[in-house]
Amino acid sequence: MAAKKAVGSQLDDLVVNEEELEHVLRVIAGSDSENCSYSLGYVKRQAVFACNTCTPDASQPAGICLACANNCHDGHDIFELYTKRNFRCDCGNSKFGDFQCKLTPAKDEKNSKNLYNHNFSGRYCSCDRPFPDKEDKVNDEMIQCVICEDWFHTRHLRCEVEELDEMVCEDCMNKAPFLWTYAAHLSVSPEQKEHKDEPVEEAKKKEDFLESSEISHEEPSTSLEQKETPTRSFPRKRSHEDMTDCPGETNAVACKLKHFQSLHVPRRQQGAVFWQSSWRSLLCTCTSCKRAYVAAQVHFLMDLSDSLLAYEQKGLDKPFGKHPLMTLTSSMDRVQQLEFIYGCNEMATAVTALFHKCAGENKEVTAEAVYELFQELQAKKQRNVNTGYQ
Incomplete structure (x- = not known):
């Protein structure tokens, strides 16, 4: 499962097994351990850390890149935040007082586009507890939501935990309610794909539609005759069909979301949802749906390289793939x-x-x-x- 258990960075909390060791190495592999990432701007995805020594105030959350954690905050109380999306390194900015970044001293006072949550003060889940939690007697793993990027105890997800690749928590599902429709069709494993209450005809329709529609929503190719037909040289208002990008002509690309809604498959609307690795590629990308993603602030779901699996693969393709520990275990x-x-x-x-x-x-x-x-x-x-x- 790509949505992994959080791994504590302190020695007291070190638990090494085959899966976790490989996963931690891949998370680190995707980021530069020598050069501060600040100059790269808001990095699409990178390993982020917080320093409880320098920024203990929860009202002033800050995150630092891997290189700064290694070089600027050596010996400090550092905790791992796993990866964050579109984040710019805060090390040495106004949140750190007189402390300066050793790698990139000249930085803006704040990174206004950074998003912070209670993870930056060492709190996680809907229960707002620390990890590891010495008062928690339950041996429970934590899984990260791919939208809000918070971590959740499996017992607080209000659903059965699946061995799938990505998880979206209930709050994020409700902020993008159209995802519930997709969940009824795309969030189950291959063995469970045909819903037990779903009519055979409806299941066949869905299967045929997925096979025929593939992933893209490119405009239908224009024929030579169409290209030679004179077009108006003055602007015109776009019709309703133009705006929705789902016109009624038979050669138009259908809206997958509307198709799924038409199948009337029973669906739940509570609890977290687990998804297969290919689920993003099956989301509709017509104009109307794109606008819905932007409005719900989940536009990154259309970017297949945004996923953690893509991030880890990028790390393995980098020179870090020849890191002594990585090389040692792979051989x-x-x-x-x-x-x-x-x-x-x-x-x-x-x-x-x-x-x-x-x-x-x-x-x-x-x-x-x-x-x-x-x-x-x-x-x-x-x-x-x-x-x-x-």
């Missing part, structure tokens, strides 16, 4: 990958225990102590090898 066979992941998890647990022990005894974490810890881990691994366990 391993299945057994070696699992050994590596289990080793990372064991080492993280051991280091955390060492830090807690030293803190409890008011001692510094010395190089000697870390060396001894690594020696113990190495000896344990050797014992496992000798006894036949990995």
Whole structure:
């Protein structure tokens, strides 16, 4: 599932498994770890972080890029916000007081187009709780809505969680209510695609329509005879059919939304909705529907490169794909990958225990102590090898 569980950036909260390790690497891979992204303007999608050391005031939320998190805020209380859409790095602007960005010192006071939510103050979900939440006794994962980009506990989504690629929370569905119509047809897995209450004839109509309409809404090609026909040289008012881009002529491109509405398939209108990876390509892009997306502020749904899957793929195509850790795991066979992941998890647990022990005894974490810890881990691994366990 591409809508993944949030991964805490602090060592205390480090949980490494095969899926999470690969996913975190891909999120980082899509962003530049050396150069501040500010000069690029409002980046379509990038990894964003918040610094609780520099901007603890919830009324002045701020986000920083990956490079600034690494270079300007080393040793600070940083927490990961995953990826954000159309965001410009705030590091060193007026929200940071006297603190200056080391990579790009000259910045505007504020980035007026940035959108902030309670994630920037470490709060998530409709329950407005922190993550990780030490008071929460339920072992629950969090999933990000692709529209508002907030994170939600699965138990607060008011729906059955599906192993699909993108999720839209209930509030965002209601802000763009036409999505409920699409949800009745596009939000289920292939095995469930034919609704159990849907008449066979209606299901066949829908299947034929999807196969024939494909994804584009290009204007019908103009014939040579039409091109040679003289046209008026003066402006004219557009007709209602022109404005809706769904004229009644048989050669016109149909509005997919209207077609789905005509099928009268039973649909729910509560809870979050999970979507397959191809769902955006099946949204109608006629003029009328485009206007509806803009009005609901979800116009980015028409951009297939906006998805997290596209962002991750872009990261894998970049030089970061040759990052030592990425290269190391990709060159391993299945057994070696699992050994590596289990080793990372064991080492993280051991280091955390060492830090807690030293803190409890008011001692510094010395190089000697870390060396001894690594020696113990190495000896344990050797014992496992000798006894036949990995």
